[in-house]
Amino acid sequence: MINYNGTILPSSTYLLHDNRAFLYGDGVFETVKIINNTILFLEDHYFRLMSSMRILRMEIPMNFTMEYFEEQIKLVTNANNCSVATRARITIYRNPGGYYLPETNTISFLIHSVPLENKMYAMNSDAYEVDLYKDIYVSKQLLSTLKTTNKIINITASIYAKENGLQNCLLLNENKNVVEAIQGNIFMVLDNTLKTPPVSEGCLNGIMRKQIIALAKKIDEMEVLEEPISPFDLQKADELFITNVIKGIQPITKYRKKEYKTAFSQKVLNLLNDCIVT
Structure with a gap:
């Protein structure tokens, strides 16, 4: 399951033909780690995302608060039953329209998640x-x-x-x-x-x-x-x-x-x- 603009959908329903992140790389993302339904370093992730969107001149919706950011990520991790130890990614991209010059600076987002084996950070002793x-x-x-x-x-x-x-x-x-x-x-x-x-x-x-x-x-x-x-x-x-x-x-x-x-x-x-x- 994925979270597309706040709605949980099967991942197979999502198309890329007009997605500007796919067509032009016109997007930013955050990858977060979740332990027991808690997003680690939540504030740092949120403010880095907001800063990146401003630099790329994306229009940040008024409701896109840190609480909303947290809520939307947890919505999909809970839907996928993987909130104990989870890797989740939120991708923000400019809405369709235009070529190099976008027709709008409004945004959409897509969130997906996968379970992780370990909750805590562990040292890998293998040759690297x-x-x-x-x-x-x-x-x-x-x-x-x-x-x-x-x-x-x-x-x-x-x-x-x-x-x-x-x-x-x-x-x-x-x-x-x-x-x-x-x-x-x-x-x-x-x-x-x-x-x-x-x-x-x-x-x-x-x-x-x-x-x-x-x-x-x-x-x-x-x-x-x-x-x-x-x-x-x-x-x-x-x-x-x-x-x-x-x-x-x-x-x-x-x-x-x-x-x-x-x-x-x-x-x-x-x-x-x-x-x-x-």
Whole structure:
């Protein structure tokens, strides 16, 4: 089942022939994690979505409050009987009409959900090897920081990773600095410093990125920096890890010939789980 503009429908009834997100990538989305019918980091997701819609000059309906946002997501997760541990996505797109120039800035939304195996965030101890993806670069500009429905770089990088037996790839911007991973922000630990690229480098303004920065700042011996990361820096790091709302923290175990520890990743993951209301 899906939630289409507040109505629960079978997913087979939804058509894409005039959907501007499908035709032009004219849409934004949020992916949320739900535990025991509670949306994690609800306020952060809501305000990022509102900011993205304003940047794309979408008309935000008067009734689209945070409470409405929460209600509509729970409507479909409850309909699908998967509110205990759930991944839900809300896609907002401009209504049909026009070509590159839209006929309207009003919006529609579509929400779907799938169950998750685990409620709490868990550390994956499997080997996790990454490399750089250099075929296409991320632009250092505002649109790169948004979750728009145009993610072709992430798609081609995912295919490259699969073809080369990698678990992930790291994306670069036009300055050849490391921006993020395919599906999450990148963090680097060196001695007592935690570093992640600033949003100005073109990385996603990630919800989990925000949580990890806040948690790390509470660790007395750790200095937290938002600074550019070069590929050369990766070779010096003690740890590398990727963050997103669904996975939490994914440690990287190998980049080329360098292998990494995971102690700090586990420490922050424990702090993250302590913050979650279950």
